[in-house]
Amino acid sequence: MVMKPRRRTAPAKMSDIARLAGVSPSTVSRALAGSPLVTARKREEIHRLARERGYVVNSTARNLRLQRTQTLGVVIPLAHETSQPLSDPFFMEMLGWLADAITQRGYGMFLLKVLPPMEGWLTDLIASQRADGIIVIGQSTEHQTLEAAALHYKPLVVWGGHLAAQSYCTVGTDNLAGALAAVEHLIKLGRKRIVFVGDPAVPEIGLRYEGYRLAHERAPGLRAPPHLVSSHLTPDTSYEAVRAFISAGGNCDAIFAATDVIAMSALRALTASGISVPSQVSVVGFDDIALAAHSNPPLTTVRQDIERGAHTLVDLLFRRMAGEDAPSSTMPAELVVRESSC
Amino acid sequence: MVMKPRRRTAPAKMSDIARLAGVSPSTVSRALAGSPLVTARKREEIHRLARERGYVVNSTARNLRLQRTQTLGVVIPLAHETSQPLSDPFFMEMLGWLADAITQRGYGMFLLKVLPPMEGWLTDLIASQRADGIIVIGQSTEHQTLEAAALHYKPLVVWGGHLAAQSYCTVGTDNLAGALAAVEHLIKLGRKRIVFVGDPAVPEIGLRYEGYRLAHERAPGLRAPPHLVSSHLTPDTSYEAVRAFISAGGNCDAIFAATDVIAMSALRALTASGISVPSQVSVVGFDDIALAAHSNPPLTTVRQDIERGAHTLVDLLFRRMAGEDAPSSTMPAELVVRESSC
DNA sequence: GGCCCTTACGAGATCGATTGCATGGCCAAG
DNA sequence: CTTGGCCATGCAATCGATCTCGTAAGGGCC
Incomplete structure (x- = not known):
């Protein structure tokens, strides 16, 4: 045009x-x-x-002369997501805190949401020199892309799960330990059939599933029921999955959801099926988004310190921009017990 | 540094x-x-x-030469907000749709979150020529600033309420009609004491309060109880306000909340006080954020078409960037009845 | 008064792309 | 064989700032 x-x-x-x-x-x-x-x-x-x-x-002219943009790129890749809106409040809260941290440093924020087909999104952003550094929120299913880019491009940090052999720098919560604590809490309450709801193909969720599995291994005589796969970003798919599970006669006395959004949908699905929470089924989520404390009943969940996470991301990125080879960072997870599990 | x-x-x-x-x-x-x-x-x-x-x-060099940035500025002013996180999912969903609409046009998105002290945030952004056009999400309490900037700077559109004499271009829902429909719905259900929760100092909320008042005027023999002022962005203040109201012996049979976030906090406050929704008290919100359908019970609310709003904002902005003097646009509101009001 | 050193300032190159204008080569018509 | 026209290409100016380097003015000292 x-x-x-x-x-x-x-x-x-x-x-x-x-x-x-x-x-x-x-x-x-x-x-x-x-x-x-x-x-x-x-x-x-x-x-x-x-x-x-x-x-x-004029910032364009200044940036050209100074060979920097005074801007950070923030990318949200949504490869695993078919529907459009990026609605998981967790990402959004992260975005808010990032905005603060970045602004505090006197930098601007160039926001990019990437939807399929995702080709060259990262290399092109890097090559365009639009940003002095890049923060990727969530690995989605783009692990390979990140791996490849990190080989040549240093000022890059990623929010997500830390995988065994990975060369890019991540910041994230100890997903495995968090999930372990959550499921052990349910087991301690006497729950025997705990269903996992989430999509383990996304690295972070995969690690949470590992924690869930580990808790079962450690508990004598307990076996994990089949988990329900569900993309973690839309409430609808999760809701349908839980309803289908129940009406198919699947029985359980607890649900461990991979995210709070899934957990809140599960809450509603249970209520709609006439199952009461927590007396019949306990529900535990992951993230501790702002609304988790305000669901009905309030949600037991694994808290991720989003504010600290955002500051760590920005901090590591600045160190990398300065040439330092800053390493990945894993933050502790904290179980927050509320009324959805008693 | x-x-x-x-x-x-x-x-x-x-x-x-x-x-x-x-x-x-x-x-x-x-x-x-x-x-x-x-x-x-x-x-x-x-x-x-x-x-x-x-x-x-290299986009910096190209932009300097071409005298444009191929980027739109998106600003979220939070003057009325003391706490940091910008957590209202409504704004966040808007951001997601804007990202789509802007990307589709081949433009980038420069995100700016403005917190107090807010001085020169708009004029400086304009003068820096960092963006070819600016979208402001929410008027906050910055009506005067917007008014002043619009005098000289045309490629500017604002999401928010359309006030009587205003020279800047807004896109927004018909707040008054939406609120009117919501309150009339409550009145039709036989509710007599309907409490409004929200902060009318923000233009959009002010218009919703007008609709609330108007519905009472039109209903013979009905008088509006005093409303509860509460900033519309944090769940906590709203929760406390409702709890305080109840424990102070305030009685009501319905709550009309200025936003869904407030409504969901009210839901929880009522439940915590042993009041059942909707049998004792009906609750109606405003926005229809994704989680509204997933609260417990699901929330009756006034739907704003966020996707269409975002596209309209971008559309009008492009027309203004092309020199056209595109006018404000008000979109219809739609009452969505769910189980929190029966 | 002459010399040197400091200090404040300006001229001009530079960042990396785009584009108006000039030019050289080629083909066709006369 | 010459000449005119067209097409592909390169030269150089330009966008608006920053910064190196050179220089003029001013002051201190002998």
Whole structure:
């Protein structure tokens, strides 16, 4: 599409301010940068003029000259997701905290949501030099892509599960330990048939499933029922999966859901089937999104410290941008017991 | 902070590709742009080389030359919000749809979250020419700022309530009609004491409160109880407000909440106080966020078509960027009756 | 008064792409 | 064989800032 090349009133440029101040653009540049090379008197005069005229440095030109963008790329890959809206509040809360952390550092945030078909999304973003560093929220099923990119491109950090042999830098919760604690909590309550709901193909979820399996292995005489696969981003698929399970006569006394969104859908599916929570079936989620405390009944879940996670992501990324080879970081998970499991 | 000026392996530039292909940068530029001025044979050869070397045009340089950024600014002002996380799923779902709509047009998305102290956030963004157009999600309490900016800057659209005399372009739901329908629904159910929970200082919420008041005026013999003021972004303040209301002996048979987040907190507060929904108290929300259908009981609410809203915002913005003086747009609201009001 | 050193400032190159204009080669018509 | 026209291509200016380097002015000292 063709755009008009110019706005009605072209914004002032540095040379305009220079002319007004009776100096050269060099001096204006230095004055605005607070350089001591320019006399205090002139510096203040230039600042005053700039403020009056509403002059702000053109960031495109500055970035070209300085060979940096003062911007971080934040990518949300949704390969495993067929439906459009990215609605998992966990990602969204993460985005909010990232926005804070990035802004605090004086950087901007270039947001990219990637949907299938996903080809070259990462290499192209890197090559376009639109960002000084990249944060990928969630591995989705793009482990290979990340692996390949990390070989050549250092300022890259990923929120997600830490897999055995991986060369890219991740920040994430100890999914296995968290899941283990959650399921052991259910076992301690005397629950015998605990169903897992989630899609283990996504690395993070896979690790949670491992924790679930491990808890069963450690409990004598307990066997894990077949788990229900369900994409973790839409409430609907999870709801249907649980309802189908129940109406097919599947019986269980607890549900361990891979995310809080799934857990809340499970809660509703159980209620709709006339099953009461927690007296008949206990439900435990994962994430501790803001709404988890406000579901009905409030949800027992494994808390991930999103705020800390966001700050760690940004911190590691800055260290990598500075050339350091900052390593992955795993944060502890914390079981939060509420009324959906008693 | 000082950054290393260069990455370990400097990315290829256009002149590199030109040298490899044995042509001038001009020809490479034209070839990559698909210009018919360059022979098909050469064009393909250049494309092949670029692909092999992973060359992608440096967007900063291109943008400087073309005097545009191929990027839209998306701003979330949170003046009225003291706590940090931006957690209202409504805004987040909007962000997701905006990301889609903007990506579809081949544009990027520069995300900015603005917290107090909010000074010059809009004028600076405009002057920096970082974006070709700006979308502001929610007026917050920044009506004056928007009004002032719109005088000089045309490619600006705002999600929010349409106020009487306003010169900036808004897209929003018919808040008044939606609220009217919701409250009339409650009245038809025989509810007599309907409490409003929300903060009318935010324009959108103010209009919803107007609808609430209007429904009471039209119903003979009905008087609105005092409303509960509560910021609409945190679940906690709303929860506390409702609990305090009840334990202070306030009695009501229905709650009309300004947003779904508030409504879900109210649901939980009622349950915690031993009041059953909907048999004793009906609850109606506003927004129809994804989780509204999955609360317990599922929430009756006023649906805003977020997807359409996002597309309208982007559509109007592009028309404004093209120089057209596109007008505000108000979309119909739709009452969705679920089990929280029967 | 002359010399040197410091200091404030400007001229001009530079970042990497796009594009108007000039040019050289080739083909066809005369 | 010449000449005119067209087409593909390259040269160089341009976008708006930053920063190196050179220089003029000013001040101190002998």
